């Protein structure tokens with residue numbers, strides 16, 4: 001395990017169960033956002049995530065989930081993502097440890113044909129759970145959205161003791177339509193399941209305050225920590241793949257170099273043609289070095 005740290009943001013290179021057990025004090029975290037591998041056979045940095053059975057996968061999930069619960073403060077909250085098929089098991093387990101307040105649907109559009117003989121999936125479920133339903137952070141105002149019903153038509157709500165215009169702002173419902181990260185987006189990184197910053201903005205703004213500690217045990221491209229940093233929170237991200245740790249170090253400005261390699265955002269194909277030769281050379285050299293290393 002290796003820890004990189006700067007200005008209240010920690011990137012831990014290692015296995016989440018080991019790191020949670022060894023490096024995170026119990027009852028010290030305000031908010032956990034957990035987006036683990038879903039046991040669907042996705043490839044992360046050349047390694048396929050697939051457990052020998054559903055039971056083995058769930059047992060692994062229960063271990064890190066229990067550790068995350070242990071690390072939360074009594075006022076803490078957790079958001080947990082998984083596939084539609086695994087979520088019922090995860091839900092039942094989490095329910096025995098925390099109070100689940102919302103079952104959120106992250107809905108997105110698909111760019112291509114997904115399925116022709118069944119209904120393709122256009123959402124991922126997210127659980128929102130708290131340790132204590134009578135004492136938890138929820139900053140409704142900072143995530144309020146426009147209310148599209150009565151307020152837009154300037155209707156009067158006569159059910160109130162003193163009739164008044166319908167409120168024009170409301171807390172979002174549990175269906176969140178947020179586009180997935182696309183190649184042309186500025187935030188895009190080379191990772192198969194990067195989550196959008198907009199999704200994390202809502203989670204972190206609602207369920208933590210400035211200076212709070214936000215923990216992501218499966219940091220990937222470190223979206224959670226990047227958004228936490230932008231919102232003035234502290235963060236801890238744990239990630240097992242060195243390639244993704246490098247993304248985290250760069251995105252969080254923890255380091256500009258790693259083992260002699262300059263950490264730069266890779267240029268997009270359409271940026272390459274506009275690039276000065278020197279920059280292009282750097283990128284070709286970095287890529288060649290990385291290819292040599294990954295063949296070892």
Ligand SMILES: C[S@@+](CC[C@H](N)C(=O)[O-])C[C@H]1O[C@@H](n2cnc3c(N)ncnc32)[C@H](O)[C@@H]1O
Pocket residue numbers: 014015016017035036037044191193194195196217218219220221222223224238239240241244
């Ligand atoms: C679904 S992705 C997370 C994506 C992340 N939310 C983002 O926005 O980029 C899951 C990540 O967990 C990492 N991972 C898998 N097993 C791990 C483990 N045992 N400990 C820590 N990280 C792990 C994978 O390398 C992958 O980057």
